[in-house]
Amino acid sequence: MAGQISQRFIDDLLARTDIVDVISERVQLKKSGRNHSGLCPFHQENSPSFTVSHDKQFYHCFGCSAHGNALRFLMEFDNLRFPEAVEQLASRAGMQVERDGGEDPGARQRQQKREEGVNLLELASRFFRERLALGGGRQAREYLERRGLSQEIIRDFGVGYAEDEWESLKRYLLEQGISEAVQVEYGLLVHREETGRTYDRFRDRVVFPIRDWKGRTIAFGGRVLGDAKPKYLNSPETPVFHKGRELYGLFEARQANRQLSRVLVVEGYMDVVALAQFGIRNACATLGTALTNDHLQRLFRLVDEVVFCFDGDNAGRQAARRSLQTALPSMIDGRQVRFLFLPEGEDPDTLVRQEGQEAFENRITCASPLSEFLFEQAAEGRDLKQVEGRERFVTAVLDALKHLPEGVLKSLLLKELSVRSGIEPSQFADWFEKHAVPAPRPAMTADTAGYEALMMSSDGDDDAASDPAMAVDNGNNYARQRGLPASRVGTATLSLSIPARILHLLLHEPGLVDGLPETLEWCPVEMPDGKLCREVVHLLRAGRYRSPQVLLAHFHGSADGERLDQLARRELEIPRDVRASELENWVRYLERQSARLTPAEEYRQLLEKSRQPGALSSEEKQRLRELIGKLAEGS
Numbered sequence: 001m002a003g004q005i006s007q008r009f010i011d012d013l014l015a016r017t018d019i020v021d022v023i024s025e026r027v028q029l030k031k032s033g034r035n036h037s038g039l040c041p042f043h044q045e046n047s048p049s050f051t052v053s054h055d056k057q058f059y060h061c062f063g064c065s066a067h068g069n070a071l072r073f074l075m076e077f078d079n080l081r082f083p084e085a086v087e088q089l090a091s092r093a094g095m096q097v098e099r100d101g102g103e104d105p106g107a108r109q110r111q112q113k114r115e116e117g118v119n120l121l122e123l124a125s126r127f128f129r130e131r132l133a134l135g136g137g138r139q140a141r142e143y144l145e146r147r148g149l150s151q152e153i154i155r156d157f158g159v160g161y162a163e164d165e166w167e168s169l170k171r172y173l174l175e176q177g178i179s180e181a182v183q184v185e186y187g188l189l190v191h192r193e194e195t196g197r198t199y200d201r202f203r204d205r206v207v208f209p210i211r212d213w214k215g216r217t218i219a220f221g222g223r224v225l226g227d228a229k230p231k232y233l234n235s236p237e238t239p240v241f242h243k244g245r246e247l248y249g250l251f252e253a254r255q256a257n258r259q260l261s262r263v264l265v266v267e268g269y270m271d272v273v274a275l276a277q278f279g280i281r282n283a284c285a286t287l288g289t290a291l292t293n294d295h296l297q298r299l300f301r302l303v304d305e306v307v308f309c310f311d312g313d314n315a316g317r318q319a320a321r322r323s324l325q326t327a328l329p330s331m332i333d334g335r336q337v338r339f340l341f342l343p344e345g346e347d348p349d350t351l352v353r354q355e356g357q358e359a360f361e362n363r364i365t366c367a368s369p370l371s372e373f374l375f376e377q378a379a380e381g382r383d384l385k386q387v388e389g390r391e392r393f394v395t396a397v398l399d400a401l402k403h404l405p406e407g408v409l410k411s412l413l414l415k416e417l418s419v420r421s422g423i424e425p426s427q428f429a430d431w432f433e434k435h436a437v438p439a440p441r442p443a444m445t446a447d448t449a450g451y452e453a454l455m456m457s458s459d460g461d462d463d464a465a466s467d468p469a470m471a472v473d474n475g476n477n478y479a480r481q482r483g484l485p486a487s488r489v490g491t492a493t494l495s496l497s498i499p500a501r502i503l504h505l506l507l508h509e510p511g512l513v514d515g516l517p518e519t520l521e522w523c524p525v526e527m528p529d530g531k532l533c534r535e536v537v538h539l540l541r542a543g544r545y546r547s548p549q550v551l552l553a554h555f556h557g558s559a560d561g562e563r564l565d566q567l568a569r570r571e572l573e574i575p576r577d578v579r580a581s582e583l584e585n586w587v588r589y590l591e592r593q594s595a596r597l598t599p600a601e602e603y604r605q606l607l608e609k610s611r612q613p614g615a616l617s618s619e620e621k622q623r624l625r626e627l628i629g630k631l632a633e634g635s
Contacts, residue, residue, distance in 0.1 A: 005083060005086055005097060005098070005099050006098050006099060008098070009095075009097065009098040009099075010071075010086065012095075013086065013089055013090055013093060013095060014057065014069060014070060014071070016093050016095070017057075017070050017089060017092075017093060018054070018057075019052060019053075019054070019057045019058070019059065019069065019070040019073070020036055020052055020054050022070045022073065022074070022089070022092075023036075023052050023059060023070075023073055024036070026041065026077055027039070027041050027050070029052060030048070032051075034053070034054070034055060035051050035052060035053050035054070036051070036052040036054070037049075037050060037051050037052070038050050038052075040061040040063055040064060040066065041077055042061060042064055042066045042076065042077075042301040042302075043061070043063055043064040043066075043300060043301045043302055043303065043304065044259065044260055044261055044302055044303050044304060045063050045304070049061055049062040049063040050062075050063075050066075056555075056558065057069060057070065059073055063304075063334055064300055064301050065332070066301065070089060071085045071086065071089060074088055074089060079212070079213065079214055116178065116182055117182060117185065117186045117238070117239060117240060118216065118240065119178075120173065120178050120182060120183065120186055120188070121186060121188075121216075121217040121218060121219070121220075121240070122216070122217050123172075123173060123176055123178070124169060124173065124188055124217070124220070125158060125160065125209045125217040125220075127160075127169060127172050127173075128160025128161055128162055128169075128202075128207040128209075128220075129158060129159075129160040130160075131160060131161045131162070131163055131168075132154075132159065132160045132161035132206075136161075136163050136164075137161040137163075139225055140161040140206050140225060141161075143206060143225055144159065144206065147270065147274065147349075148274070148277060148353065149273060149274075149277055150277060153273060153276055153277050156252055156255070156256075156276070157208065157209075157249075157252055157272075157273055157276070158208075158209045158211075158217075159206060159207070159208060159273070160206075160207045160209070161205070161206060161207060162200065162202035162203055162204065162205045162207050162222060163203070163204070164203055164204035165200070165203065166199045166200060166203065167199055167200060168200060168203075169183075169188060169189075169200045169202070170183065170188075170189055170198065170199065170200055173188070180198050183198070184198060185238065185239070186235075186238045186239070186240070187201060187219065187220075187235035187236045187238050187241070188200070188201055188202075188220075188235075189201060201233070201235070202220060202222040202233065204224065204225050204226060204228070205222030205223055205224050205225065205233065206222065206223045206225065207220050207221070207222050208220065208221045208222070208223070208248065208269045208273070210234075210235070210241070210246060210248050210287065211251040211252075212240075212246070212251065213250065213251055213254070214251075215251050215255075218238075218240045218241045218246065219234065219235035219238065219240075219241035219246070219287075220234075220235050221233065221234050221235070221248065221269050221287065222234075223269060223270065232268060232269070232288070234287055234288050243286075243287045243288060243289045244289055244292040244294055244295070245292070245294045245295070245298070246287060247265075247284040247285065247286060247287070247295060247298065247299070248269055248272060248284060248285045248286075248287055249269075249272035249273075249276075249283055249284040249285055250263075250284040250298070250299075250302075252272075252276070252281070253281055253282050253283065253284055254302070256276070256281035256282075257281055257282060260282055260302055260303050261303055261304065261305060262282060262303055262305040262306070262307060262364075263282055263283070263284060263299050263302065263303050263305075263306050263307070264280070264282055264283040264284070264307045264309055264340075264364060265283075265284060265285065265286065265291070265295075265299070265306060265307065265308050265309060266283050266284070266285050266309045266347075266348050267285055267286070267309070267310075267311075267347065267348075268285055268347075268349075269285060270349050271283065271285060271309075271347055271348040271349050272284060272285050274348065274349040274352055274353065275348055275349075275352055275360075278352045278353075278356065278357045278360070279357045280352070280357060280360065280361065283348070284299075290319070290322055290323070290326075291308070291322070291323045291326050291327075292326065293326060293329070293330065296326060296327060296330050297330065300330060300335055304334055304335055304336060305335075305336040305337075305338070306327075306335075306336070306337050306338075307337075307338045307339070307340055307364055307367050308320060308323050308337070308338070308339050308340065309340045309342065309348060310339065310340070310341055310342070311341070311342055311344065311346070311347065312341045312342055312343055312344045312346075313344050313345075316341060316342075317341075320339050320341070320373065321377060323339075324337075324339075324370065324373060324374065324377070324400070325400075325403075327370065328400060328401075328403040328404050329403050329404070329405065331370065331404055331405065331409060332405050332407060333407040333408045333409055336369070336370070337369075337370045338367040338368060338369050338370065338373075339367055339368045339370070339373045340363060340364060340367035340368075341368075342363075348360070371409075371412075371413055371416065374397065374400055374413070375397065375416070375417075375420065377396075378393050378396035378397045378400070379393050390421055390422075393420075393421065394417065394421045394423060397413075397417050398417075398428060398431050398432070398435070399435070401413055401414065401417075402432060402435060402436065414428050429576065433575075433576065497527050497528040497529050497530070498527070498586050498589065498590060499523055499524075499527055499528065499529040499530045499532070499533035499590075500528065500529040500533075500567065501586060502523075502533055502583060502586055502587070503529060503532065503533050503536060503564065503567050504567045504570060504572065505572070505574070505579060505582065505583050506536060506537070506540065506583075507548050507552075507564065507567055507568045508548065508568075508572040509576075509579055510540050510548060512579060512580055512583050513537055513540040513541060515580055515583065515584065516537060516583070516587065517587065520534045520537060520538070522587050522590050522591045523537070523590060524590065524593075524605070525609060526605050526608060526609055529563070532560050532563065532564070535560070536564070548568055552564055552565060552568060599627055599631060600631065603624070603627040603628070603631060606623065606624045606627065607624070610624065
């Protein structure tokens with residue numbers, strides 16, 4: 001196999017590829033203005049939030065935030081690795097993949113090893129299914145019958161049996177040409193270093209294959225039949241299996257219902273299978289680990305609602321609190337998380353057998369919303385009739401909400417907290433200012449240092465707004481008044497254009513766009529970042545976006561995107577209560593500067609702009625004609 005795919009080839013490949021054609025082969029798209037839209041293929045939705053831009057060769061979903069170029073889409077949709085996606089796109093374009101460097105002597109061997117591992121796991125799965133049907137699997141079949149599992153469910157979930165022998169699977173796979181080393185690497189054999197002996201990991205267990213989203217076996221879980229420990233045993237981490245990413249039963253849930261709207265997350269294999277037996281085919285389970293962000297992102301790509309199911313004991317409550325902490329950062333508007341607590345001593349397996357499908361589904365429907373569970377946990381053990389108890393309650397809620405993305409849900413929760421505590425919402429804003437989630441601070445540069453000097457025109461002083469020396473002096477005064485080091489403010493503050501400073505404000509607080517003038521004439525396109533500033537303002541108004549990440553996604557992969565990323569990473573030192581007035585001051589300054597232009601200067605600016613095709617608006621064209629006439633008269 002050749003070396004690394006060349007960047008030049010990737011750029012050429014993307015230039016020859018129309019992302020609309022690639023995606024429309026897999027997703028039904030409809031023309032919507034300059035873009036195309038459709039239902040997102042990465043999560044369940046009823047109204048289109050998935051947009052494909054022909055101009056930018058980029059896709060973005062406003063529901064689940066999936067985004068990228070044509071290669072990224074193929075990787076996500078077809079579950080391909082990067083080289084495979086390049087190969088597929090190149091084949092589609094009739095191109096031969098070009099690679100840098102010479103032959104990689106280990107690449108072919110690594111690829112062969114990976115394929116051998118995948119084949120190994122499928123062979124093992126078939127072996128376990130066969131053993132369940134043979135005479136040695138009688139005890140396992142009786143166990144499954146006692147649990148009430150039908151042949152249909154056993155087949156759908158690929159349930160098998162590992163014999164009570166030390167080397168049964170090992171011998172079978174060796175006969176198929178699979179070495180012991182590969183069997184060990186993929187978790188089917190245990191290797192004892194002290195003796196050098198290898199033997200089957202799964203013995204005398206009912207075996208549940210763990211499948212990826214395409215249905216390929218990537219690992220196994222085994223439930224013991226006798227008294228051996230542990231009761232449940234999972235495959236270890238392997239090149240194709242990572243516990244923190246995979247969910248047992250998710251593939252089967254999707255197979256049973258292609259239009260999933262809700263997923264129930266339970267604890268074990270038998271819970272998933274037993275619920276399926278009773279017609280509840282939307283359950284999955286974590287694999288011996290706590291819920292991770294990877295788990296949650298995978299679920300929200302498929303559905304908008306996730307219900308976590310826990311035992312009602314202290315351990316279950318503790319697990320629920322951890323899941324709440326994990327879920328909060330992912331709770332963008334439109335997503336829902338709820339918590340279902342079962343009677344103490346019961347699990348989904350036993351309870352669904354006792355009360356049946358309808359009663360259990362009613363429990364799911366009545367599960368506690370995230371908001372209710374959040375307030376309940378914050379109030380636990382505190383006397384809300386006392387001031388001290390209410391203070392701790394409010395602090396606990398705010399400490400959780402600081403991890404919640406900005407949006408309607410957060411606003412509603414803060415309003416509810418105000419009602420329950422009697423504290424004005426404005427007090428919460430002050431708390432968030434002081435207790436923001438810490439983020440890595442970028443290295444101080446001349447440009448970053450300049451943001452304190454944005455305060456220079458807060459009193460509306462025209463001279464301060466037009467004189468660099470006075471601007472710097474006012475910036476230092478502001479720094480001293482706010483307790484900021486004056487050394488961070490200097491003449492280098494003026495290295496950013498005013499449109500760039502406006503962009504910086506809007507990236508940190510998109511809602512400020514509502515206070516800008518209706519027209520964009522105040523923003524000169526000939527200034528650095530002026531054209532980008534206009535485009536961002538137009539986009540914020542058109543989409544009413546309030547998330548900087550959604551805004552940045554529109555420019556992903558472009559030079560403008562890199563510029564906006566640079567500005568977004570800069571720390572914003574301007575206090576929240578003066579940001580609107582600062583934005584107004586900068587706009588007023590630009591308007592005054594525009595008004596001070598002589599006809600000759602305005603003519604030169606418009607003439608320079610006109611050299612870019614389509615750059616002039618109809619009003620600007622008319623103004624250019626007027627200026628030509630005026631200057632001709634005066635000559």
